Amino acid sequence: MSLESAVPAGPARPGAIAWAAQQRVLIALAALIAFGALRYDHFLGAYNVLSVLRYNSMFALTSLGMAFVIMTAGIDLSVGTTAACASVVSALLSSYGLVPGLLGGLGVGVAVGAINGFMVTRMRILPFIATLAGMLMASGTGLLLAHNQSVSVSYDTAFIWLGQGDVLGFPVPAWIALAAYVYGSVVLNFTSFGRYVLAVGGGEDASRLMGLPVDRVVFWTYVQSGVFAGLAGVILAAQFGAGQPAEGVGWELFSIAAVVVGGTLLTGGVGSVATTLAGVLLLGLIFNVLNFENGLGWISLSAYWQSVVRGVFLMAVVMAGSGAARRALRTA
Amino acid sequence: MADAPSLTRGRAGPDVAAFFRRYAALAALIVLLAFNFAVTPHFVSLQTLNVNLTQVATIVIVSVGMTLVIATGGIDLSVGSLMAIAGALAPLIFLSPFGVAHPALGDLLAFVLPVAVVGLLGAFNGWFITRFQVQPIVGTLVMFIAGRGIGQVLTNGNLQVFHNPTFQFIGLGRVLGVPFQVIVMLVIVGLAAWTVRRTLFGRHILAVGGNERAARLAGVPVARVKRWVYAISGLCAGLAGLVVVSINSSSDANLVGLGMELDAIAAVAVGGTPFTGGQASVIGTLIGALLIQLLRYTLLANGVPDAAALVVKGVIIAGAVWSQQRGRTA
Numbered sequence: 212m213s214l215e216s217a218v219p220a221g222p223a224r225p226g227a228i229a230w231a232a233q234q235r236v237l238i239a240l241a242a243l244i245a246f247g248a249l250r251y252d253h254f255l256g257a258y259n260v261l262s263v264l265r266y267n268s269m270f271a272l273t274s275l276g277m278a279f280v281i282m283t284a285g286i287d288l289s290v291g292t293t294a295a296c297a298s299v300v301s302a303l304l305s306s307y308g309l310v311p312g313l314l315g316g317l318g319v320g321v322a323v324g325a326i327n328g329f330m331v332t333r334m335r336i337l338p339f340i341a342t343l344a345g346m347l348m349a350s351g352t353g354l355l356l357a358h359n360q361s362v363s364v365s366y367d368t369a370f371i372w373l374g375q376g377d378v379l380g381f382p383v384p385a386w387i388a389l390a391a392y393v394y395g396s397v398v399l400n401f402t403s404f405g406r407y408v409l410a411v412g413g414g415e416d417a418s419r420l421m422g423l424p425v426d427r428v429v430f431w432t433y434v435q436s437g438v439f440a441g442l443a444g445v446i447l448a449a450q451f452g453a454g455q456p457a458e459g460v461g462w463e464l465f466s467i468a469a470v471v472v473g474g475t476l477l478t479g480g481v482g483s484v485a486t487t488l489a490g491v492l493l494l495g496l497i498f499n500v501l502n503f504e505n506g507l508g509w510i511s512l513s514a515y516w517q518s519v520v521r522g523v524f525l526m527a528v529v530m531a532g533s534g535a536a537r538r539a540l541r542t543a
Numbered sequence: 544m545a546d547a548p549s550l551t552r553g554r555a556g557p558d559v560a561a562f563f564r565r566y567a568a569l570a571a572l573i574v575l576l577a578f579n580f581a582v583t584p585h586f587v588s589l590q591t592l593n594v595n596l597t598q599v600a601t602i603v604i605v606s607v608g609m610t611l612v613i614a615t616g617g618i619d620l621s622v623g624s625l626m627a628i629a630g631a632l633a634p635l636i637f638l639s640p641f642g643v644a645h646p647a648l649g650d651l652l653a654f655v656l657p658v659a660v661v662g663l664l665g666a667f668n669g670w671f672i673t674r675f676q677v678q679p680i681v682g683t684l685v686m687f688i689a690g691r692g693i694g695q696v697l698t699n700g701n702l703q704v705f706h707n708p709t710f711q712f713i714g715l716g717r718v719l720g721v722p723f724q725v726i727v728m729l730v731i732v733g734l735a736a737w738t739v740r741r742t743l744f745g746r747h748i749l750a751v752g753g754n755e756r757a758a759r760l761a762g763v764p765v766a767r768v769k770r771w772v773y774a775i776s777g778l779c780a781g782l783a784g785l786v787v788v789s790i791n792s793s794s795d796a797n798l799v800g801l802g803m804e805l806d807a808i809a810a811v812a813v814g815g816t817p818f819t820g821g822q823a824s825v826i827g828t829l830i831g832a833l834l835i836q837l838l839r840y841t842l843l844a845n846g847v848p849d850a851a852a853l854v855v856k857g858v859i860i861a862g863a864v865w866s867q868q869r870g871r872t873a
Contacts, residue, residue: 286680288805330861330865334861334865334868335865335868336861336864336865336868337818337864339618339808339818340808340812340818340860340861340864341861343805343808343809343812343857343860344857344858344860344861345857346805346857347853347854347856347857347860348853348854348857348858350850350853351850351851351852351853351854351855351856351857352850352854353850354849354850354853355848355850355851355854359849359850460801460802464620464684464687464688465688467680467681467684468684468688471681471684477678477680477681478678513695513696513699513700514700515692515695515696515699515700516692516696517692518688518689518691518692518695519689519692519693519696520692521688521689521692522685522686522687522688522689522690522692523685523689525681525684525685525688526671526685526689529675529677529681529682529685530675
């Protein structure tokens with residue numbers, strides 16, 4: 212029995228597996244972009260690149276928060292409905308200006324994240340169930356505030372700039388997502404909080420015995436995930452001109468998939484911010500490539516194939532990772 | 544040991560604790576019923592009973608399969624997508640030229656084939672998880688994403704509208720005044736409860752969930768048990784998919800079973816089956832699903848908007864699991 216518990220606790224092996232997976236995702240992303248660039252005329256055209264970035268920035272944000280939570284061996288099912296609720300609140304506040312709208316959305320994220328964190332760390336509810344409850348609460352609150360319909364944002368203020376504006380030729384949502392990933396990368400690699408996140412995920416009891424503030428670290432990862440989801444909601448409202456209480460269905464599972472594709476292990480303890488972004492872009496670009504392929508006229512695959520292709524892709528990633536895991540175990 | 548669905552050893556009276564956890568959910572259900580008798584207008588009627596039972600039947604059917612999966616320490620996120628596939632396949636079969644030419648055979652195949660196909664996809668989940676040592680949450684996430692796509696591709700995303708009394712008996716028929724899907728639900732609950740308590744397979748499920756390594760050393764065919772459990776979860780989801788499209792007289796692969804995985808997981812959690820595996824309370828799951836359903840009905844019947852009912856549902860799930868965990872550690 213002691214042997215069994217010692218195997219997953221060894222730090223080098225899961226780290227090596229994750230590192231190999233992270234290299235693969237970068238190679239796969241480069242290959243997919245090269246394939247698209249060579250095969251389609253306008254794949255790297257400004258219009259396509261910018262619209263892919265604009266749209267996927269929301270998923271990039273929710274996936275970043277999710278990555279930190281998963282590194283602590285938790286999970287956050289509430290990111291989608293938190294974004295939906297935040298989009299409603301920010302749309303309602305958008306007539307007061309950009310800043311109130313932004314703060315409203317972030318406030319929703321902080322609130323949901325804090326409730327999730329409280330349930331996980333104080334009430335000791337499993338993250339899966341706790342954030343499922345948080346998901347329902349955020350969804351219900353959003354629907355209540357919006358009276359079950361979408362809420363139009365105010366076009367009199369600068370609010371929609373957050374979703375539709377450009378800075379230096381790049382969409383504002385893409386800048387926001389980029390800033391978030393730079394922040395995430397710095398926090399994970401160069402701050403004690405980042406080290407604690409990985410330590411807690413690697414072994415919660417050991418971390419506690421070492422005197423790390425385990426509960427506080429876990430609590431803040433949920434708040435952080437909520438904030439990023441709230442930010443995604445603000446972008447959602449600003450980009451489509453409406454707060455949408457029924458949006459966000461399935462975002463949480465898409466984000467989990469992106470994190471897994473990015474080589475972060477669901478068992479916690481290892482992970483990477485940069486390759487999470489690569490995972491998001493890979494899953495997003497699959498849809499984009501499918502559209503271009505249809506445009507060539509050789510094949511005609513309906514948009515519904517994108518889910519099938521994404522699922523098969525996730526399966527391939529998991530299978531490849533499993534092969535790496537077995538090789539690592541053999542050489543050990 | 545023989546009559547209590549738990550293989551947990553080494554703790555004082557785990558079976559007693561399991562009994563009290565189930566009893567707590569039951570007590571909450573009885574309190575809620577009493578409240579309705581006192582407050583909700585027109586509550587005591589056969590119609591109320593039928594409305595609630597028909598609405599809860601599909602969730603219970605799916606949750607039973609989910610209970611067995613969770614008892615092995617797993618989870619099945621793919622049930623909603625599998626419902627969509629079954630719901631898309633059935634009308635395709637009885638609306639096909641073959642099904643129209645041979646109505647009896649067509650209707651029979653429309654029952655059997657979708658459930659069988661979805662059961663095989665469930666077995667695939669189990670194979671994928673055991674063969675590649677994947678975490679169940681990731682392994683079934685694949686089918687969650689791909690499965691709804693398969694359903695949409697099969698129907699090209701179109702709504703299939705139909706009128707087929709023979710086939711729709713599963714969703715609209717009544718036997719002695721009892722809706723047929725309620726009978727299906729009760730049969731499945733009874734079968735699963737019996738399996739967990741009285742059969743070798745049931746013991747194997749609990750052994751795998753309790754301590755997989757020990758179970759393997761004791762000669763339990765762990766991988767086969769897991770494949771079967773996910774296949775059973777698929778079969779339950781397939782049946783539920785057929786019930787849903789029958790009730791609607793239409794099949795929309797975009798919507799059938801949407802979010803069902805979380806409803807089912809919530810019912811299992813409220814019903815007192817722990818997510819760490821090794822214990823299964825099928826009756827508890829039935830009570831959990833009934834509790835969530837009756838709570839929503841109570842709120843709606845007393846003029847609370849549906850959105851607020853969602854918030855209450857979240858609070859109830861967290862509260863139920865919290866109180867169970869206190870009971871377990873005490």
